[in-house]
Amino acid sequence: MINFRPIARVIAVLLLLIGGLMFTGIPFSLYFDSGDLWALLNSGLICVVVGGALWLVKSPGERNIRKREGYLIVALGWLAMVTFGMLPYLLSGVIPDIVGAIFETVSGMTTTGASVLTDIEAAPEGILYWRSLTQWIGGMGIIVLTVAIFPLLGIGGIELFVAEAPGPTSDKLHPRIRETAKRLWQIYVGLTILLTGALLIAGLSFYEALNHALTTMATGGFSTKNASMAHYDLPAVQYPVIFFMFLAGTNYTVIYYGLKGRLRKVWQSDEFKAYLFLVVALTAIVTLGVRYHTGLGWEKSFRDSLFQIVSIVTTTGFVSADYTAWGNSLMMVFFVLMFLGACAGSTSGGIKLVRHLVFFKNSFLEFKRILHPRAVIPLKLNGQVVTGRILTHIIIFLLLYLFLFVIGSIIVAAMGLDFMTAVGAVATSLGNVGPGIGKVGPVDNFAWLSPGIKLFLSFLMLLGRLELFTILVLFTPYFWKSN
Template identity: 60%
Template sequence: MGALMFLIGVLMLPAVSISWIYGENSAPLAISAAISVLLGLIFFFSFAKYDQLIRKREGYLIVALSWVIMSLFGMLPFLLSEEINSLSDAVFETVSGLTTTGASILNDIEAMPKGLLFWRSMTQWIGGLGIIVLTVAIFPLLGIGGSELFVAESPGPTSDKVHPRISETAKRLWYIYVGLTALATLAYWIGGMTFYDAINHGLTTLATGGFSTKNASMAFYDSAFIQYSAVFFMFLAGTNFTLIYFGMVGRFSRIVKSDEFKAYTGAVVLLTLVVFAGILGTSDNGIELSFRKASFQVVSLITTTGFVTDDYTQYGKGITYICFMMLFLGGSAGSTAGGIKFIRHVTFLKNSWLEFKRIVHPRAIVPLIINGERVTGRIINNIMNFLLIYLSTFVGGSLAISLLGYDLSTSLGAVATCLGNVGPAIGEVGPVDNFAFFSPAAKYVLSFLMLLGRLELFTILILFTPFFWRAN
């Protein structure tokens, strides 16, 4: 926890510099950074002499507490600057950033200080690949083992490893993450954004976060080059980063045999064509503009980025329903995207199809093959349980928001988008709306759902089980 506080403070320093460059009051950011660094050093050196062995139980607890710590210290600049006065608003905006959800309570983003907006973008970049992965790369230098943390941060069913040593895996993933962020920033700058806006959008694109420095999000930039660049980098950010690494080193066979990547790509193509046809048939945008809007919105929703270039709810109930269903897809496991993840959908659908064969041939052994490998019963059971708990959480969360006084469409949309870490939804939280109108109680519920979704349910919910706390 001490090491994490220190890192959060250090990562605030670029935002302090931005405030100073633009002649703004940098004191709130500087004080927040100082508090984080100082408390981090006190915590770290006060407990450094104790046993540092991290087992699975400690791993899950540290990951959950890490996101609480990041949220508490991450919201300090908003509160100290008094740009966000309400505690519930500050919690919501910070959690939305760190979980890369992109839902916002800000009514006038462009009126915010540039340093504070940069920190807002940084919260998404930090949460994008997971601050824990960065910590795993650094902990070995501090004499702390980190493999259990990586397991807790990435509880999905994928077993691909870039490198057998977990710290090397984390480092290589971050190299790719930083490199793609730089390339996205360069593309946006070449496309006509100011360097400041390009950096912010580069950070939030690779994080699949969707925070923008403009009130109109990506719709502000009426540029085909910028918007197609965003589509390309959002798609990459929603791809398993290990596959990106294998592609970089020429191991294309791993990409070709990835069932998840094929399903992910196929869904993007199919849904783009469907939405393209819907927009073309209900508007006078023309072929190119209709295709650009369709491809942008489909990739943005599937990868849970949440950027918008258009109000998709204006194209009829059919397109609105399709966009709502995309909130439940998610990108690939091992990407920065949120949501259920395509590997779970693929496993569920394949296993369901094979179940018909097992019914007809009850004595036959019909294995489930994913990526050319047999999937064990334990993994299948884990995925089925995850889907059931996800659906139950969605229903329970929607009921809770409805009981707080909001209509059904808004409740369903808000819970789906927060649990899936997407951003825009339907109802009063559509692509041109924000979350400022929710009550403090509703914002706390939605913030909790964002954390649940980002840590894929089990990492948080396991802490509420009695056997987690029992001695061995």
């Protein structure tokens, strides 16, 4: 039997946090006199009032969160964040229609970066800051932050943490889950501050530096400029963003070991080595292709190639150049990259490299098993044997992801999109990437899509952000059975 009693207080904390974070946009609204003060203030007050009311609800009985409650709270928590997170768009009139506001908010919270704003620079500064902040909130997962302060609730948070970050690895920085969540957020906040400082040194204003630091560390890709990072066509700006995008796509456990000086532990990560090798190899190949197709200088070809590869692999979605104009072969390379994702335990979306790594390692070992059918040949990752249960989970995930991509593409094509745009829109939404191919490429946006397609893509974004199972399990009869 599902225990609904603790859910109200958890959602209350989420709304109180969302409301408080909305208030942080008020100084920007006042400084720029951008006309969105009351939209931010009223939105924040609504969140605080509703959250406060839920907090005051008294519910006797067991408060422990079990696995079922954890998954349900994550789903309801994201629904609440989207419902209340879109209020600034609606109240300010920046996005007057509900479907568009839902799409923009889901895209922000899931760090996808797809947008329905046709003129970003015309939007008020306070709203653009909130837009960037939605990605930063979703990057590490506000529910993980809630786990860090769960002692205030008297609720155990292990199941909630697992539901929010359901990747195939179970590394912990600290044996207590609350301490793990705190250390993750300390690293996350610290890296955001460092990138803000680097962009300030590069010449950006504090407002521009902060906004891009928020969305970079979240691997989100929202920008305050219509041309995205192509607006800042300077090595001093783009190279720091590339470096921090790469860090944001790295497993935070690996980052933690690196900060502690435990470099041997860093290099023991098979996934990190594959991640680094993939970026280096692809950059070399794509640089040659860009140089050939565009005739740009070597530095510019290298920087554009490296920027777009890291941006797509990490599912950040920043745009420094139009990769669809580099020829069909390179465009297909970037389309395939949308299915990779960076490291598990990072803020990136997508399938994650560790799943691909396990799949290919197991496929290679299968040839050896065919030749030696009686031999016991274990699959190892980071020097440890991968259990059959994890292997089965990864294979099911890959098949399910492919199935959803195919079915999703058929559905949006049936709703009126051409083939290239349909597969591009579904791939970028399910992978939380941002730019796609076709008519939703890096120089386009999603404003022209029908309301039905926007809602369907929003659902795919949420599925991708929570790695499929967290949401899909709610639609199974097993979840709602008492035993």
